[in-house]
Amino acid sequence: MSWQGIEGHDRVVEMFSRAFSRGRLEGSFLFTGPEGIGKRSFAFRLAKTILCLSPDGFAPCGKCESCRLFEMKFKPVSEEVVRSEKPLPAKTRRAVPVSGEPDEPSDPLAFDIPNHPDFYYVAKPADRAQIPIELLAGPKENRGRSGLCYNIFRTPYLGGRKVAVIDDADFLNEEGANSLLKTLEEPPRGAVIILIGTSPAKQLPTIRSRCQSVRFLPLSPRDLTAVLVSRGIAADFDEGMRLARYADGSCKNALEYNDPSLELFRPELYKQLAQPRVDAVAFSKRVIEFVEEKKKEKEKAREGEIKRRRLAIVLTRAARFYRDLTRVLSGETSLLAGNIESGADLRAAARNRPDPDRAIRNAERTVEALEQIDRMGNLTYIIEAWLSDL
Template identity: 30%
Template sequence: MTDPRHTFDLRGHEAAEETFRAALASGRLHHAWLISGPAGIGKATLAFRLARILLNGEDPASAAARRITAGTHGDLLEISRAVDEKKGRLRGEITAADVRPVQSFLHHTATEGGWRVVIVDGAEYLNRFAANALLKILEEPPPKAILLLTTASPGRLLPTIRSRCRALALSPLPDADMRVLVPDVPEDVLARSHGSPGRALFLAQDRDGAIAAFVAEILAGKTLTADMLPLIDRIARETEGFALLCDLLGEGLADRARSAARRGDLPVADSSARQCSELDTLRRQTDGFNLDKAQAIRQAVELAAGT
């Protein structure tokens, strides 16, 4: 998929864009918008689309559009997880130092005399200090300033941050749009991607289906045995192996919790929800502290088995 900065063809989120345009046309544009939806559904792409609307950069040939694409537009600031230079991957959180430039950016006069736009991509990764710093800005926003927050987990944001934003919840993309955006992804993967192009590409990395099959065995009740260790080591070595396993296992546990709740089996619903939460914590700690992934996979298997 194309980088959100370079994407001009927005598919499947026309209703959310129209909501924003209508608010802008009314002269009552809210100062902060919370764009939510599953990972890979196009939240950042929409945020940059809205920024282009405000900054006169909708025409790809315009000077404003070229500056937005290049990351050099003086009235647009993007905040997201920084790369850990030592580990060569994204850090586990957005820190107060990452958010600090927002304050001075918003209180400077717009370089082109119009709006100033801040995109906070992945707002669920704001740590406590960063969240409080952003909250102060949301409480006293300067005029002609817009904050666009994206998140796959709105429940992880401070309630006070959510309450100060207007919500834009994105819906899954229709099959026709999915086939245009990710034409090379197999049909069975598309069926499991929940209308998210990014998720389809993510799932497609399990090329031989070994991780999905392994997760299905665990969810069916198979416990950790010695014959699983070679596969666990292989998954741990793959670039996205651990993330794929956690994603599929978490989805299965969440589905189990919902099914149990619908049929009134509250003990199973509560147990599965707890396992899902613990798996999420294990994943974040493993990524954040660069822990041994093979060991983390073994812990995930034991967690799902309740051992």
């Protein structure tokens, strides 16, 4: 089933549909699930439906003033606003009109922030480690008189309802979370606040206890294929299924899998991991090269984020390699019978490093390195320390 172009997540659609038809859809929600499975898209469609002035069942009419405003395109300019010394504008939504500039077709995961006076969107700026409290509670000299928590209590412009989406909720710090607690506990009547994170474990207990938890599961290969084709990431069904195979139900993973530079680097990575000893010094250099591969001009501003993402790809692949190796070493040879991309290297690794405990330790060490990226460590250090521990 697909709801407003959202594939999969039928259970979640059903739950919200029921609450909506009973007029009981309000309060604070925590959406969790892996990245790239459609949580944000769902939150935006839900917001449009809630704000619509004459919804058609559990769907927006697409014609009213509210629907029209919701579809107006904006793009984020978070960095400038956050860095500026001046007080933030009254609206929390950090966006400027696109003004005729073409969308960037090169990034199928790019999205527009809806331009609606009763909709607020906050996310972690690309160059920050956390969500700045200014976005939630206003700047220091104006604390409590601007920011999302202030705006959500202002009188709605249109239909009487308000929706706020707090993206990247994994990156709320204690101060930011504290500024939200009262609002999450008692949002204004008819308002809906949605936090989007990857796992409940990454949220502070004070946040978790104040939100209704909504879990999104990875997409099935078939649903993911539909998304990949509709977004132009895959040319057709067959290519979609091929990409979906290693993507763990995530559009983001599928896209990364499709990256030509990764296609070239991946065999090198597996080959190295299969050696009796990883050549830490030489291979660190190669990983750093891959992570720092030169960026297109327009990607310069997001350079740090892109590097972290590329390292995450390497580590995710490596973690999976060790996980598969552990299974092979514990006798699960059926894994090798399937035509998996790392098959030959897994066989070599099983010969060269036949110790399952070591494979488990290496998988854990790789996941640890993956977590260090989130904490914004020095990437070169993370890579060198990781490889020398393998």
